[in-house]
Amino acid sequence: MFKKIKEKLKWIDPFTYVDNFILPKIDSASEKIQWFVFGASYFILLILAFFTMGFTALVFGLITLIYVYIFVFEKEEAVHWAVYMLSAFVFAFILYHFVLVFLLGTSAPLVIIYSGSMEPVLYRGDIVMLSSADNLELNEAVVDFDVRNLGIKDLGELAVVYENGAYRQSAIKIKGKEYLFDKNGPIVVYYSEMQNRDIIHRAVLKLKAPDGDYLITFGDNNPVIDQFCTENPTPESCISPNVISTEKLRGKYVIHVPFLGYVKLLFFDDVPWIASCAFNLWQDPGKMISCMGTSADNRFQFVRVNSFK
Numbered sequence: 001m002f003k004k005i006k007e008k009l010k011w012i013d014p015f016t017y018v019d020n021f022i023l024p025k026i027d028s029a030s031e032k033i034q035w036f037v038f039g040a041s042y043f044i045l046l047i048l049a050f051f052t053m054g055f056t057a058l059v060f061g062l063i064t065l066i067y068v069y070i071f072v073f074e075k076e077e078a079v080h081w082a083v084y085m086l087s088a089f090v091f092a093f094i095l096y097h098f099v100l101v102f103l104l105g106t107s108a109p110l111v112i113i114y115s116g117s118m119e120p121v122l123y124r125g126d127i128v129m130l131s132s133a134d135n136l137e138l139n140e141a142v143v144d145f146d147v148r149n150l151g152i153k154d155l156g157e158l159a160v161v162y163e164n165g166a167y168r169q170s171a172i173k174i175k176g177k178e179y180l181f182d183k184n185g186p187i188v189v190y191y192s193e194m195q196n197r198d199i200i201h202r203a204v205l206k207l208k209a210p211d212g213d214y215l216i217t218f219g220d221n222n223p224v225i226d227q228f229c230t231e232n233p234t235p236e237s238c239i240s241p242n243v244i245s246t247e248k249l250r251g252k253y254v255i256h257v258p259f260l261g262y263v264k265l266l267f268f269d270d271v272p273w274i275a276s277c278a279f280n281l282w283q284d285p286g287k288m289i290s291c292m293g294t295s296a297d298n299r300f301q302f303v304r305v306n307s308f309k
Contacts (some may be wrong), residue, residue: 014091018083026079034079041082042067048089058267105132106251111189111200112261114269117219118187118200125262128200130189130251136215138185139205141174146211147243152227155207155243168223172205172216181205181218181225187253188217190244192226195235198250201226207243214243 010016026037042063049059070081100109113126122128147155156174160167171180181204189200201217204225217226217240229238 015084015087018087022087023080023083026083038071038079038082041086045086045089048093052093053268056268056272058272062267104130104251104254105134106130108189108198108250111198112264113200113256114265117221118202119221121187121220122200122256123258125259125265126256127261128187128256129254131254133186133188133246133249133252136186136188136203136206136246136252138203139180139182140208141172141177141179141205142208143174145209147207147209147214148211148245149242151229151241152216152225152243158225158228166223169218169225169228179205181216188215188244189250189252190215190217190240190248191250192240194233194238194240199226199239200253203244206246213246215246215249217244 026034029037046060046063049063053059066085067082070078074081096110101107103109109130111128111130113122113124113128115124152158152172156172158169159171159173159178161170162168169181171178173179182202183204185203185205187200188203189198191197192199199217201219203215204218205216207214207216219226226239227241227243229241233241
């Protein structure tokens with residue numbers, strides 16, 4: 001019985017189809033066609049990688065280095081290796097962009113944490129699974145005026161408390177009534193136009209206004225809310241000058257896997273940053289301070305996220 005079940009389950013493995021249907025046809029073809037398949041898989045993999053991760057010299061170099069290695073040291077199995085690599089990438093692409101998107105109801109089902117403003121809940125390199133940001137449960141404030149284009153200072157007066165050795169914003173007073181920020185509110189992802197990237201922070205207060213529902217968001221490891229900005233906000237001093245519409249949320253936190261995404265950060269964030277800093281310091285040693293100020297572990301005061309696309 002178990003052998004029959006195991007036999008049927010193998011068809012869930014996508015590589016079963018590669019082994020049974022694709023590779024036999026390639027093996028029966030001429031050597032010229034097989035090497036054509038090898039070369040074609042290289043260019044197709046490059047195109048897919050550039051489409052999902054962006055065109056970078058690092059992506060190009062890694063893929064090229066792998067193909068050179070298998071061509072030189074694994075020549076007898078080079079075509080098989082090439083087919084397996086391309087198939088794995090295609091399967092992952094389909095799983096992410098179609099299966100997970102459909103099941104979780106969000107266009108960004110998986111994201112990687114880039115910095116430390118959500119510590120100790122989320123750390124740099126954690127992979128977070130998201131779902132549709134419906135039915136958010138947290139503290140609410142019902143207001144009788146539109147809030148879409150209001151800055152936080154126009155909305156109300158912020159209260160500050162001293163805890164864990166530091167001052168931290170804890171509530172907002174709107175028209176004389178104080179609303180506490182919810183320390184256990186849902187963690188959400190939204191797009192920051194100011195930063196031109198996705199941010200994953202905790203929703204601490206929902207504003208129910210005539211023009212819709214909006215959120216005040218807050219990094220667990222930050223002293224101020226995301227909407228606490230100067231009069232003339234800049235990307236260096238502000239995450240989002242306005243409250244976040246619930247309609248524009250990309251998803252909410254479901255679960256995370258610690259540090260698994262750090263490999264991607266190492267190759268696509270840390271290494272380019274180190275190389276850039278080294279080049280700048282070689283040209284001008286006086287740039288040491290600016291280089292340290294934008295290090296990968298201390299890049300602004302918020303959590304950037306990177307989807308698997």
